[in-house]
Amino acid sequence: MVMAIAVTNDMNKLKAIGVRDSKELSPAGRARLFSILKSTLNYIDYEIIEPRIIDDYVYMNALNILEAEIAIKLINRALSNAALQIVYIDSPDPRPERFRDMVKRGITGNVEVVAMNNADKLIPVVSAASIVAKVIRDSIIKELHREYGDFGSGYPSDPRTTAFLRDWVRNHGDLPPIVRRSWSTVRRLLSNDLDRYLS
Template identity: 35%
Template sequence: MDLSELERDNTGRCRLNSPVPAVCRKEPCVLGIDEAGRGPVLGPMVYAICYCPLTRLADLEALKVADSKTLSESERFRLFAKMEEDGDFVGWALDVLSPNLISTSMLGRVKYNLNSLSHDTATGLVRYALDQGVKVAQVFVDTVGPPETYQKWLQQRFPGIEVTVKAKADALFPVVSAASICAKVARDQAVKNWQFVEKLRDLDADYGSGYPNDPKTKAWLRKHVDPVFGFPQFVRFSWRTAQSILETEAEDVTWEDSQTGDQEGLGRIKSYFSESPRTRPHLPHRYFQERGLESATTL
């Protein structure tokens, strides 16, 4: 898979796609959606779609595609190569969401959670297929979380298409298995060849599976934490594992929208009855306060 565009800039999102098979613009198609790398604290999350004409579904099944989790890395690689060979009737497209995009979305002023990000990415990929002229008739989606609400949401967006959202769809529908293979191949390759934006010293390439409960991943996080900057952008700062390491091993950072504990400026109620006059600090004119200017007569 050619991920050179991602390797050039992995701070945002990156779309990759196969050419659209001509037959998919003529015949009604079935389209599968799946994701890879949702749970890990390291690396990108990849969303993929795979589609083929309904009449050729048996040919896709004949490739013996299966849920990517049940396949070894080399088997996934081999199956992806086969799908590429069958490019006259199988098409795919994927979105690589960089860990930086995931962090900045989830930690935004207006929180954009992983579910919304996932749903919007999936919708974007279906829309892309439609824009390319693919005659999408049926969509199958794998899901984590309750499938009913997600199905309703997707169905509303694509009224002319029959949408099926199901847990473990990647094991049930070959077109979803094929999408899961595309996503997993891209995620594995992206993680393996990750181009660190930062200039890190004695970078350790052994980061384990990237899952928060992997001791290797945890050890890697502890090794590469910087007291001021936290982690390299390869890390999802919004993950609890990352946050708790930062709490103990890095400096505190307060933002203008940080939650503050107690309200300052309110004295204890007893202070109103005490005899000593309340000392009021002499404040500069509002002009200076608004500009953050302080007099420098005393240094």
């Protein structure tokens, strides 16, 4: 997982260059915008969260806590490098105020925090951050393809990814270290009825 922060003093400029939710853009479109954003944004930063860390938090039923901790880290670093008055966050919690309060408690500076569901669709600077995160993820996936072969997007909804996992488990008896074991797809692969699932 990759989480990113973007800082701008001109949301309209982001709209003008075509910034929108990264999920609505092709990989080439994201890469093109990322190149423009690097010289347009005041500040960019990101964190890469390894699968085993995500799994640890999922098993504790605390994935939102992990996302809050990463958001806090990114915001505090940004506060040391850029002038921030307000921070918009795409909330993973269906109650955004709960996520906002969690993040607010960890921030060292005086900044207003606005957490919203679907902020990546609604707020241009959050869309910009989503593009940064997705481009970094895309580059990581390309590197992993070189090492492991073409396993598709890496999302459990991708048939190529699930086929890769089935073949890998069949040939190696376990998952590669790049996989989140907490995915339901993966749990089925490793369950007692493995043979039935793989047939």
